[in-house]
Amino acid sequence: MSEGKCAAAIIESALEEVLAERMRQNAKWGEQNHDPITWLAILTEEVGEFSEAALHLRFGGPKAAGLRAEAVQVAAVALQIVECIDRGKMPFRRTVLESALLISLKRLVAAESASKWKFDAEEINEIEAAIEQADTVIARAELAP
Ligand SMILES: [Mg+2]
Numbered sequence: 001m002s003e004g005k006c007a008a009a010i011i012e013s014a015l016e017e018v019l020a021e022r023m024r025q026n027a028k029w030g031e032q033n034h035d036p037i038t039w040l041a042i043l044t045e046e047v048g049e050f051s052e053a054a055l056h057l058r059f060g061g062p063k064a065a066g067l068r069a070e071a072v073q074v075a076a077v078a079l080q081i082v083e084c085i086d087r088g089k090m091p092f093r094r095t096v097l098e099s100a101l102l103i104s105l106k107r108l109v110a111a112e113s114a115s116k117w118k119f120d121a122e123e124i125n126e127i128e129a130a131i132e133q134a135d136t137v138i139a140r141a142e143l144a145p
Contacts, residue, residue, distance in 0.1 A: 014072075021076035032080060033089035039081045046074045102134040 025032075034042070049063075050070035057064040084090050105127055112119050112127075119127070 014075075017072050018075045018079060021072050022079055025076060025080065031087075033084050033087065033091065035091045039077075039084070039090075043074065043077045043081065046070065046077050050074055102131060105131045105134065 050067065050073075052061075053063045053065075053067040053070050056062065057067055109124075109127055109131070111117055112124065
């Protein structure tokens with residue numbers, strides 16, 4: 001077996017285990033659609049379990065044997081995050097974009113007040129109206145379940 005084929009076989013075998021773990025997760029929890037912060041907490045929880053296994057492996061402990069399984073779980077959760085994004089069901093996704101827009105608008109106003117640019121009164125009114133609208137949309141999105 002060539003070195004390349006050997007590497008491909010290892011990747012294929014690892015992916016099979018990650019997919020099997022994904023199926024276990026789906027059977028246990030069903031389709032999961034979380035906001036980015038919740039996903040980060042779930043992923044970090046799995047990374048923490050990997051870390052615990054690594055420490056047990058390094059210094060001795062009962063979780064040492066679980067190192068590889070925890071790595072598979074980290075990969076499976078990361079895969080779930082990609083799936084959630086691709087389904088278009090990640091809550092607050094729009095809010096993140098809107099927040100970025102709001103920050104940009106506020107910077108624009110700050111630049112104007114620092115006299116970097118000169119807007120006329122109508123342009124300033126339009127910018128302020130856009131900020132107010134973005135604030136309202138963001139507040140509504142944050143209140144949504
Ligand atoms: Mg785990």
